Amino acid sequence: xxxxxxxxxxxxxxxxxxxxxxxxxxxxxxxxxxxxxxxxxxxxxxxxxxxxxxxxxxxxxxxxxxxxxxxxxxxxxxxxxxx
Numbered sequence: 513x514x515x516x517x518x519x520x521x522x523x524x525x526x527x528x529x530x531x532x533x534x535x536x537x538x539x540x541x542x543x544x545x546x547x548x549x550x551x552x553x554x555x556x557x558x559x560x561x562x563x564x565x566x567x568x569x570x571x572x573x574x575x576x577x578x579x580x581x582x583x584x585x586x587x588x589x590x591x592x593x594x595x
Contacts, residue, residue, distance in 0.1 A: 515546060515583045519576070546583050553579050 518538075521531050528543055554575065 515580050518543060518546060519550075519580065549583055550576065550579055 517535070518531055521534075522528075528540070531543065532538060532540060
């Protein structure tokens with residue numbers, strides 16, 4: 513799944529339905545798994561982050577790019593039971 517494409521399209525105002533239409537090989541379940549993973553990853557502070565102020569959306573961008581790479585690897589391996 514083109515994970516970066518998903519976030520780019522959503523960032524530019526596209527809907528999930530539009531994205532699914534443009535990328536028919538991607539399932540709705542995969543999109544929801546990616547978004548759930550990204551959300552949970554950003555909500556769980558690491559021990560190193562515990563002393564810092566909350567991150568702003570601009571400050572989260574580099575972290576999100578890091579997670580996108582991991583999400584892409586996860587999706588390329590395919591979730592259990594989906595294939």
